[in-house]
Amino acid sequence: MMADRPAGNNKPALELHVPEPRFRPGDEADFSHLEIPPAGQQQRPDEACEARETMALCHDLIRVLGEDDQAHGPWDPKLDPETLRTMLGHMAQVRAFDERMFRGQRQGKTSFYMKCTGEEATSVAAAMALASDDMVFPSYRQQGILITRGYPMVEMINQIYSNKADKLKGRQLPIMYSSREHSFFSISGNLATQCPQAVGWAMASAIKGDTRIAASWVGEGSTAEGDFHSACTFATVYNAPVILNVINNQWAISSFSGFAGAERTTFAARAVGYGLAGLRVDGNDALAVYAAQRWAANRARANAGPTLIEYFTYRAEGHSTSDDPSAYRSAQERSEWPLGDPIMRLKNHLIALGEWDEERHAAMDLVAAERVKEATKEAEKNGILGHGLHHPFRTMFQDVYEELPWHLEEQAKQARREREIKWPGVEPWAM
Ligand SMILES: Cc1ncc(C[n+]2csc(CCOP(=O)(O)OP(=O)(O)O)c2C)c(N)n1
Structure with missing residues (x-):
C-alpha cells in the first residue's frame, strides 16, 4: 500500500522559492527587519560547555559596544586602553592600505585588488585574540591578519604587483598571500578549501601533542560549498582544536546571503546540527569579535571542542576591483547598515573612556597613510604590472x-x- 496523491484540482501545485534580495539599485534600503539586540545582554557560557548550550547564542547577536560607546556585559574582554589603541591602529592601517592599493589598481600598477572595508574587526580583533603562531587559514579578505602579525607591507605590495621581489614569484593572483613565518597559510582562490585544511592541520597539531590551534575564515556564500560541511564533520568527529570563522558580509559578489541559506536560519546555527559550539557575533564590534575568538581559542586549547563563529557584518565596497556593486544592490545599503563602522565604533569607545581624541585619531590616520606610501615606493623599485620587472x-x-x-x-x-x-x-x- 502506498499513499495517494491528494485528489482534485484545488490543491496548490508544488513550487520553489527563489531568493530575492530586499533592495535593488534605486531602492531605499531599510534594515528595520533585522533584530539587533542591545549590547551586553547575551549570556557567556563556560568555555568548556556542551555545544548545545550555545544554541541560543547562535540565534542571538553577541554585542559589547553599546549606543553609548561603552562596553557592556559578560562578553566585555576588558582590554586595557593600550591594547585598544593598538587594535584601532591596525584597523586604520588596513583601511589605509586598502585605499592605496585600490587606487594603485586603477592606475594600472596591478591587475586586481580586494578591499575589506567595514570588515576590519573580523580579522584584526580575531587575530589579536589568537597566539601569533596559531595557524590561520584565511580567505582573500583577511589582510588584517597579516597587518596585525607584522608582516611587512612592502612584501604584501611586492606580491600585489607580482614584481621581481614577489616571494610567490608571480604564481598567485594578487592578494593571495602566503607566509609560513607568520603562520599564515597560502590563500587559495578555490573557495572553502581552507576549511578542511584548517581542520586537518588542527588534527595534526593534536596528534603531535602540540599546543597550537588553527582558525579558518570563509565568506557566508562559500559555506554553501561541500568543503565547508566536510570541515564541520571532521572537526566535530575528532574534536579538533579549530575555530571556523564565517564572515557573513551579506554578499557573495552579486549573490545575496539568501542563496547560501540566510533566509531560513543563521550561519551560526549550522554549528549545532554538527555538534559544534556556535556563536553569532556583531562583526562590526571589535570587542565582541575579540571576546568570541578568545572564547573559542580557550575552548580549543583546553580540548573542549571546535567552534563555528558567524560574524554579522557588511561588505561596504565592491567584491573586488573587477566588480561594480551599483549594478545589483541599493547604494543606500552601506549608509543604512545598522551596525555602523567598526573603526568609528572603537574610536568612539576610546574617546568615551577618555583615552583618545580627534586630533590623535587624525594624526594616526596620517601616519598610517604615510607608512603605506613609503612601502609602495619601496615596492615600486622592484617593478609594477607591465613594466617587465617580474620573475624570469x-x-x-x-x-x-x-x-x-x-x-x-x-x-x-x-x-x-x-x-x-x-x-x-x-x-x-x-x-
Ligand atoms: C569553488 C569556487 N566557486 C566560485 C568561485 C568564484 N567566486 C570567487 S569569490 C566568490 C564569492 C564568495 O563570496 P563569500 O564566500 O560570501 O565571500 P566574500 O567575497 O563576501 O568575502 C565567488 C563565487 C571560486 N573562486 N571558487
Missing part, C-alpha cells in the same frame, strides 16, 4: 617537479626560443 619567465617551470618531465623541458626551450626571436637582447632577468 623560466621560473614558471621550476619548483613543481624535482626533475622536469620531457614535455615541460620542451616547452621551456620553446619559450626561450620565442623570447630570443621576439625580444632579442632583453635583459637576462627577464629570460
Whole structure:
C-alpha cells in the first residue's frame, strides 16, 4: 500500500522559492527587519560547555559596544586602553592600505585588488585574540591578519604587483598571500578549501601533542560549498582544536546571503546540527569579535571542542576591483547598515573612556597613510604590472617537479626560443 496523491484540482501545485534580495539599485534600503539586540545582554557560557548550550547564542547577536560607546556585559574582554589603541591602529592601517592599493589598481600598477572595508574587526580583533603562531587559514579578505602579525607591507605590495621581489614569484593572483613565518597559510582562490585544511592541520597539531590551534575564515556564500560541511564533520568527529570563522558580509559578489541559506536560519546555527559550539557575533564590534575568538581559542586549547563563529557584518565596497556593486544592490545599503563602522565604533569607545581624541585619531590616520606610501615606493623599485620587472619567465617551470618531465623541458626551450626571436637582447632577468 502506498499513499495517494491528494485528489482534485484545488490543491496548490508544488513550487520553489527563489531568493530575492530586499533592495535593488534605486531602492531605499531599510534594515528595520533585522533584530539587533542591545549590547551586553547575551549570556557567556563556560568555555568548556556542551555545544548545545550555545544554541541560543547562535540565534542571538553577541554585542559589547553599546549606543553609548561603552562596553557592556559578560562578553566585555576588558582590554586595557593600550591594547585598544593598538587594535584601532591596525584597523586604520588596513583601511589605509586598502585605499592605496585600490587606487594603485586603477592606475594600472596591478591587475586586481580586494578591499575589506567595514570588515576590519573580523580579522584584526580575531587575530589579536589568537597566539601569533596559531595557524590561520584565511580567505582573500583577511589582510588584517597579516597587518596585525607584522608582516611587512612592502612584501604584501611586492606580491600585489607580482614584481621581481614577489616571494610567490608571480604564481598567485594578487592578494593571495602566503607566509609560513607568520603562520599564515597560502590563500587559495578555490573557495572553502581552507576549511578542511584548517581542520586537518588542527588534527595534526593534536596528534603531535602540540599546543597550537588553527582558525579558518570563509565568506557566508562559500559555506554553501561541500568543503565547508566536510570541515564541520571532521572537526566535530575528532574534536579538533579549530575555530571556523564565517564572515557573513551579506554578499557573495552579486549573490545575496539568501542563496547560501540566510533566509531560513543563521550561519551560526549550522554549528549545532554538527555538534559544534556556535556563536553569532556583531562583526562590526571589535570587542565582541575579540571576546568570541578568545572564547573559542580557550575552548580549543583546553580540548573542549571546535567552534563555528558567524560574524554579522557588511561588505561596504565592491567584491573586488573587477566588480561594480551599483549594478545589483541599493547604494543606500552601506549608509543604512545598522551596525555602523567598526573603526568609528572603537574610536568612539576610546574617546568615551577618555583615552583618545580627534586630533590623535587624525594624526594616526596620517601616519598610517604615510607608512603605506613609503612601502609602495619601496615596492615600486622592484617593478609594477607591465613594466617587465617580474620573475624570469623560466621560473614558471621550476619548483613543481624535482626533475622536469620531457614535455615541460620542451616547452621551456620553446619559450626561450620565442623570447630570443621576439625580444632579442632583453635583459637576462627577464629570460
Ligand atoms: C569553488 C569556487 N566557486 C566560485 C568561485 C568564484 N567566486 C570567487 S569569490 C566568490 C564569492 C564568495 O563570496 P563569500 O564566500 O560570501 O565571500 P566574500 O567575497 O563576501 O568575502 C565567488 C563565487 C571560486 N573562486 N571558487
